[in-house]
Amino acid sequence: MPLREGTYGLLAEFDTPTQLVHAAQSAYDAGYRRMDCYTPYAVHGAAEAVGFHKNTVSLVTLIGGLLGAAAMFGMETWISVWAFPLNIAGRPYYSWPAFVVPAYEWTILYAGLSAAFGMLALCGLPQLYHPLFNAPNFRNGATQDKFFLCLESTDPRFDAKETRGFLDGFTPVSVVEVEY
């Protein structure tokens, strides 16, 4: 990523989740789009308030699970029928009921790994550096007991003065400018 300079956005700190969700909702209604809430736990309604509705983790998981099932079942069939056919007490080479068990396990394995790593990838994690960590109050609260709303400078509606005034209207604890 190229080094960027200037303001990343304005970060408003709140004491309660209700104030945060209210502010985020109002900002969305006022036309802001490039924004996000930062909370110490999953505040219900915060994602919807910033306009996040399409969650593709489930789709990724489904695809992963199907791939896992196909991979294992295909491998078992290939091994037992073509690559290394063994006659075990006269049982058919293509003993599909027996193959179901490992295929079932791999369905879960692939689906689980897709759910976990897919989630991280969709979130853009790991990302050890983020401009928000520059904010003086962010690391004292965002993962502990404070609630933040950040309106980002890339938003067409963003204007350093006007946006600050807009945020001040929600009586936040503080509004700080975050540098890149």
Next chain:
Amino acid sequence: MATKDVPVNDPMLDPVTGEFAVIAPGHTFKSVTEEISRIVLTTHTPLGWFAGFAIAGGFVIMLMVALTWLFIKGIGIWAVAIPTAWGFAIVNFVWWIGIGHAGTLISAILLLFKQGWRNSINRFAEAMTIFAVICAGLFPLVHVGRPWLGYWLFPYPNTMNVWPQFRSPLMWDVFAVSTYATISVVFWYIGMVPDLGTLRDRAKSRVGQYIYGMLAMGWRGSARHWARYETSSLLLAGLATPLVLSVHTVISFDFAVALLPGWHTTIFPPYFVAGAIYSGFAMVITLAIPIRKFYHLEDLITLRHVDNMGKVMLATGLIVAYGYSTEVFMSYCYSASHWEYFMMWNRMFGPIGWSYWVLITFNIALPQLLWARKFRRNPSLLFIMSLIVNIGMYFERFVIVVTSLTRDYLPSSWGTYRATRWDYMTLAGTLGLFTFLFFLFIRFLPMIPMSELRLMLPQAKVQAKAEPLPEAGD
């Protein structure tokens, strides 16, 4: 806080339901965070921790000695010999992996059932799962005789042009257990990421900030991330649930697919799964009650948890009792098979019949005390009961493995089984390894999920929009 006698106007009691609170009243986001992270971030490690860690470490050294001698001499140093080709190795394997299952039950199944009380105990129950699976996985690996060739179990292209045989339950086991270990670790780690972010932000030392920072992967609590994170947790829980049921089912197939009397039975899969959860809950109690006491976490692991864990143990114990009675019914009343009849007679009154009665006493008779609420709400008594169940469940696997193997169809091939000192050392060694890992875990990782506890506080809910609330909440 009262732990023994419960006064009527105890603040821990909900006045409406009469239930204990999941978190003691009066906690805030900050206090919950501090109470849990102080255990990890303190610079004054309690002396008791060092003492326990050193003792556990001693047992780990014993395990290493036992395994080294095993690798030098071969598995002949164990009591495994025909007819008992599976001795302590498989007993320990099944016992350990069963213990792991309660962790997954708590973290996955209770999450799906929206059992909020699980939040305080799920993290260390999951850690227990992982450490138990490590101990379990060790046994088949060292039992194969040449553990350095253990990778032959996996299908991979090789110069010998040989591939595994997928019709065998032992092969299914490889995939069931490896999947279980992988998914448990992933579930545990993903669940910990937000808390690692908290530790990164709270750590005072440079090293702590660096290590927790790397582990937290830059978690910053974005609402978009949380939304995906919650979906992902729910999906992982939904996947871990059929997984945990399948793992012990597959393990029971190792037995049930064989033709040996006492093994060849269809009750095994459900009965093994129930037994696994039973012993696992016993182990959760064995761990939770001393930790709660030692780290003064009575506010977060309340009598509600203690009581509920006792109830789950009682319920699963009854399923296990049903399994035992089905076995007796099948062999004595229904099978009309001489071999089955003899198997059960031998289990009860044969040379090691005493072990059957130990398991009946420890797993069925004594746990009936859990019907009494007074008993369930007494942490010390429950702790003792959990030890009893752990021992009882060990005997269950011992009885299944040894009585059937030593007395099969042909009296000419009968034998006896007497574990050697190396068997005992390996068993005790894995207990030490488990404890050792657990000590490391409670010292360096948050043993209670802070982010989930915050969500459970009354002030965590978003109120109706119109309210201005300058004074509400934390």
